[in-house]
Amino acid sequence: MKYFITGGCGFIGSYLSRQLADEGNKVVCYDAFNNYIDPLKSNYSNTLAMRLTELKDKAEILRGDVRNKGHLLRAIRKSRPDIVVHLAAVPIATKANEFPEDSQGINLNGTLNVLESMRELGGFERFVYTSSSFVYGDFEYEPADENHPTTPIDVYGGTKLCGEILTKAYGKKFGIDYTIIRPSAVYGAGDSNLRVTQLFVQNALKGKPLTVFDDGAERVDFTYVKDTANGFALASKSKKAVNETFNITNGNARSVLDLANAVKDAVPEAKIESRESDFLRPKRGTLSIEKAKSMFGYEPKTSLEEGIKNYVESIKGNKIIW
Numbered sequence: 001m002k003y004f005i006t007g008g009c010g011f012i013g014s015y016l017s018r019q020l021a022d023e024g025n026k027v028v029c030y031d032a033f034n035n036y037i038d039p040l041k042s043n044y045s046n047t048l049a050m051r052l053t054e055l056k057d058k059a060e061i062l063r064g065d066v067r068n069k070g071h072l073l074r075a076i077r078k079s080r081p082d083i084v085v086h087l088a089a090v091p092i093a094t095k096a097n098e099f100p101e102d103s104q105g106i107n108l109n110g111t112l113n114v115l116e117s118m119r120e121l122g123g124f125e126r127f128v129y130t131s132s133s134f135v136y137g138d139f140e141y142e143p144a145d146e147n148h149p150t151t152p153i154d155v156y157g158g159t160k161l162c163g164e165i166l167t168k169a170y171g172k173k174f175g176i177d178y179t180i181i182r183p184s185a186v187y188g189a190g191d192s193n194l195r196v197t198q199l200f201v202q203n204a205l206k207g208k209p210l211t212v213f214d215d216g217a218e219r220v221d222f223t224y225v226k227d228t229a230n231g232f233a234l235a236s237k238s239k240k241a242v243n244e245t246f247n248i249t250n251g252n253a254r255s256v257l258d259l260a261n262a263v264k265d266a267v268p269e270a271k272i273e274s275r276e277s278d279f280l281r282p283k284r285g286t287l288s289i290e291k292a293k294s295m296f297g298y299e300p301k302t303s304l305e306e307g308i309k310n311y312v313e314s315i316k317g318n319k320i321i322w
């Protein structure tokens, strides 16, 4: 199979691209090399270098922006992929809220450009759209399955849900087979979006405290990046996954305090402190992964404690402690 992966040099994209290439697929990574975090804090250049070192002999890397429909269409036409996986986005809620115009340009118009290119060119096996657990908004029940109401409470969740709606509309109207994937709180070496896991690992290794808000009670379905990548790979190949939506997570929410303790286990000198929060985030928790398990055998393998240990060891091994 040949894959064209928008955002293929990103955190999740680089793991997915490597896995697919190792399985014998041809992979083209189409990426604009965007990062929305202050470079002094994100460690983006070192992290990107680490990703590219591991990718460069396995995938074709194309610089391109999904906002530029002409360039995108020409790149897809030249690559002639069987499957297009669309990961490019303003990928994190805090930044999507801060940069709504970019969220509109990339998450909405960019998705439309990928779908339009596929409609014009025709002949693809599948479009894999990357959504998010943020489409659910506040969880009304747990584990939240794929039929849970979708009532996002922010720009990020809103744009991700719009992308799902467009994906389904193009599927119905133009016959583009699709699979929609909703990941949650993905972590591991290679993240440069300063999500809580990166922040904690980074602070622990720099001797700074790990700040948990409201006693770290918030519960999140943290998912190790290799499990996420494997879920994408399985879903993209499964015939049963055509025109279906899946949660791809660990399936077991853990508290932010559990996360801080897992980091402390891996870096014993780390210190944990607590503060009151002043921000609004959806109330989340465990997502049901039964559908992905039963339809294509998805089975996450990595506990939070193991995943954090791998993360810390990989950062130390790559000497990207900043």
Ligand SMILES: NC(=O)c1ccc[n+]([C@@H]2O[C@H](COP(=O)([O-])OP(=O)(O)OC[C@H]3O[C@@H](n4cnc5c(N)ncnc54)[C@H](O)[C@@H]3O)[C@@H](O)[C@H]2O)c1
Pocket: 006, 007, 008, 009, 010, 011, 012, 013, 030, 031, 032, 033, 034, 035, 064, 065, 066, 067, 086, 087, 088, 089, 090, 091, 092, 106, 110, 130, 131, 132, 133, 182, 183, 184, 185, 186, 187, 191, 192, 193
């Ligand atoms: N990491 C998570 O916890 C998580 C959870 C749910 C959903 N997601 C979704 O997964 C996808 C990947 O997230 P990630 O964590 O790997 O983030 P990332 O920032 O590491 O990867 C996104 C990639 O897309 C590229 N990109 C951004 N704008 C682009 C554009 N206009 N044209 C082409 N490429 C562009 C970036 O350069 C980057 O390489 C995103 O769609 C994100 O919303 C991530």
